[in-house]
Amino acid sequence: MPTALVAGGATGIGRAVARRLLSAGWHVHVSDIADDAAREGLADQPSDRYSISRADLSAVDGAAASVSAALALTGELTAVVVCAGLLVERELADFTVDEWDRTMALNLRAPFLVTQSAAPHLAASGAGRVVLTGSTAAFRGGGGSFAYAASKGGLVALVRSLAVALGPAGVSVNCVCPGWIDTPFNDPYWARVGQDRAQAERDLVARIPRGVLGQPDDVAGLMAFLASREAGYITGQSFVVDGGLLAS
Template sequence: MNRLNSRVAVITGGAQGIGAATALRLATEGAHVAILDLNGERAAATAEQISQTDAVVAAGGSASGLVCDVTDEDRVADAFQQVFETGGRLDILVNNAGITRDNLLFKMGRADWDSVLVTNLTSAFLCAQAAQKFMVPARYGRIVSLSSRSALGNRGQANYAAAKAGIQGLTATLALELGPFNITVNAVAPGYIATAMTAATAERVGRTAEEHQKATADRTPLGRVGAPEEVAAAIAFFASDDSSYVSGQTLYINGGAR
């Protein structure tokens, strides 16, 4: 199914976890994917692995890695210009870059608050602003941003929860502003997904990743935690024309948890 044949996509923080799974999924559907990451070597390695995958080769997709600090406005502008000049277009943006700096409110330092807000929320603003410069003249675009179940509140994550709630507000607003140019803007809000980030959260609370996953699975209706590929599938839907009349929405991907 080549829903994204010849589309050009940018994925921030795409070198690992949900970002890497999304890059693979979009490339498997025929897209040319630019993986932006602070770690250029890891981005290049992930891109090379994706480009050599049989399903990607068969679909005509590809991937490339590009080092970029998505919190730096000038570097973001340069990176998006480079992607556009290389691919001749820019159709899809996936705002995935994110970090955690968890702590209880009375222990959380200003630096940890600022770094999470800038990396998880401001970067999405900067990248959307850069992407729309190419999408508006083309009168076509798909923007998908990563929110989180934590947007509803999560102990020890005041900074992360605020940033992810902000993603939902940003998504709704950009959908209003960019809709007249045939650009859809949506978000996905994963629950517990087995990644390096959730493993780090487990370590913070004194558990192994396996123990933490089991505790979450026990209170999840589907009886398990999620996989990056399952989030990638939802992102691929929002990135495709199958979702052409869906905009301003946040889809929770959490196994039915409440």
């Protein structure tokens, strides 16, 4: 059975990916700073097929530590899925250098370092896959998400370069760019706009052709497929999952 590292797999999309891979027979290691939440999210899964470690992926050594912990599960690594992210919402005049740097460290540097650390092991597996989490923010403007949008735009470019670098080793690299997925990750946005939450959500949903906010499983299915052996000839791509919002 293949083995995956889900970096940032404690909640939201990351948890949904970890659970979907487990249901498909994978071994899964979850690394996250919220390790208690990770244990809660996988408590009903077969305990012999997953492991959890606490890791601060925004720290320089967090990526290598996560890869090492994943290798301890089975000695092999077939896929890495990076879902960890930070959203800071501020008006332009209030955005700080520290907030910019923390966002870049987690959203852009960490996926690079995880991939760099995992690359030899992914190549050795014969079916290595890297799946990173982008965002539709890479393709549209946001009035307070300056660092977030910039980091996700950078991630889309990073995916292309990683795909070129790792293609000869048989490793595919892609990213999935979710739109409005209904998780607490969006709370900083709602806090910044300061509107009535229910009305703001209704206004947003009215702009989405599918007519609903997305759920983590709406994204996890594609991410699990991109991690699979069947997706080997797909690489360097960024896939939007947004209910049609960018198309409208």
